[in-house]
Amino acid sequence: MIVMRRPQRGDPYWIWLLHGWELLGWAITALLCVITLFADVPAPQAYGSLALMAALGAANVLVRRRRGDAPVRTGYAYLGLLVVSLGALSWMRDGFGALYFVLLPQFVVYANGPRSALASSGLAAVAVSAGGTLREGWSVAGLAGNSVSSIGVYAVSAVAVLVTPRALELRDERARLRAQLADARTELAEAQKRQGAAEERERMAREIHDTLAQGFASIIVLAEAARSGLAADPERSTRQLSSIERTARENLAEARVLVGSGPAGGTAAGSVAATLRRTLDRFAEDTGLTVEAELAEVDCDQPTRVALLRCTQESLANVRKHAAASTVSVVLARRPGAIELEVTDDGRGFAVGASRGFGLNGMRRRLEEFGGELTVTSSAGDGTRVLVLIPAYDGETM
Numbered sequence: 001m002i003v004m005r006r007p008q009r010g011d012p013y014w015i016w017l018l019h020g021w022e023l024l025g026w027a028i029t030a031l032l033c034v035i036t037l038f039a040d041v042p043a044p045q046a047y048g049s050l051a052l053m054a055a056l057g058a059a060n061v062l063v064r065r066r067r068g069d070a071p072v073r074t075g076y077a078y079l080g081l082l083v084v085s086l087g088a089l090s091w092m093r094d095g096f097g098a099l100y101f102v103l104l105p106q107f108v109v110y111a112n113g114p115r116s117a118l119a120s121s122g123l124a125a126v127a128v129s130a131g132g133t134l135r136e137g138w139s140v141a142g143l144a145g146n147s148v149s150s151i152g153v154y155a156v157s158a159v160a161v162l163v164t165p166r167a168l169e170l171r172d173e174r175a176r177l178r179a180q181l182a183d184a185r186t187e188l189a190e191a192q193k194r195q196g197a198a199e200e201r202e203r204m205a206r207e208i209h210d211t212l213a214q215g216f217a218s219i220i221v222l223a224e225a226a227r228s229g230l231a232a233d234p235e236r237s238t239r240q241l242s243s244i245e246r247t248a249r250e251n252l253a254e255a256r257v258l259v260g261s262g263p264a265g266g267t268a269a270g271s272v273a274a275t276l277r278r279t280l281d282r283f284a285e286d287t288g289l290t291v292e293a294e295l296a297e298v299d300c301d302q303p304t305r306v307a308l309l310r311c312t313q314e315s316l317a318n319v320r321k322h323a324a325a326s327t328v329s330v331v332l333a334r335r336p337g338a339i340e341l342e343v344t345d346d347g348r349g350f351a352v353g354a355s356r357g358f359g360l361n362g363m364r365r366r367l368e369e370f371g372g373e374l375t376v377t378s379s380a381g382d383g384t385r386v387l388v389l390i391p392a393y394d395g396e397t398m
Helices: 013-038 043-065 071-092 096-102 105-109 114-136 140-228 234-258 272-287 302-323 358-368
Strands: 290-295 327-335 338-345 373-378 384-393
Touching: 013 043, 013 096, 013 105, 043 071, 071 096, 071 105, 071 114, 096 114, 096 140, 105 114, 105 140, 114 140, 140 234, 140 272, 140 302, 234 272, 272 290, 272 302, 272 327, 302 327, 302 338, 302 358, 302 384, 358 373, 358 384
Parallel strands: 290 327
Antiparallel strands: 327 338, 338 384, 373 384
């Protein structure tokens, strides 16, 4: 049995037409009931036709509510009642045979497939023709006359039966596609949410590594140096303790930025060359290494400035921890279409392909956000060269 749901946006036009036809049929049936109540109709015909139309309406409501319980049996029972009622109404009332056409969608809605729809609709045509002939007085000519209109309606029902299954297939296919699209959108939203969470975790890890972790590492090194030189060189230890205090304060400021209670970017706006100069001076003071710097004034926005600073800090931290170098050289320059940062040292070097550290990967990920590139050149005994390129166009860094 096909019990049609309410049409939805995107359904084939035939489904909308059939649904509207069904509603119109019940509206006309209800109007005939009202006319019967107030028209001058003999009592037997009036009460009989009202009872039949009321029974059809009640049965329709009942079958729709019970469509999940033995749908084939309840559908055939309803169609049987419909056939009998149409024949009886055609027999009792003049012109009521037109209800066959009015209620024609019922044979499509409640039949269990095209064959049963055609069969039940054919039985209704026979019942309506026979009912009209009996009301007028039985004759072959009368039966033939009444059958002409019934055959015409039956032809319409045949077209409806042939068109509806395909329309229902299209409807159900579109419903499946809509459901699949909704599921795909949900999965995509969840995937984007997971990806966003993963990217945020990675960003936080990178920020912590480039700021807090480097600061704590510096504090540890300075504290060890200050403790060992406290008796031999109190003045140097005092400078180291001051550097520890500054680093701790900077770490506190960075921590506030990470939890959202400090200014975005983690560093005040200003000249990138001046910012790098302060960082290099601190590094030279803390480590005692020789730092050679050639820092050009380049125009860039705050995110790019922060990226250049973080790359410099990470490179210097690697020199401090791993290089055993005596001299570090830092060059900041504007090249055609790019800002270039180069950090080199004369330390022990390393095998770049075997490096698995978080710092270099973090620098690459940070630069990818700007369309930048990181190139690391090193070999055992030959020192290390870190080259950072960030695109810049018409004086504005992207």
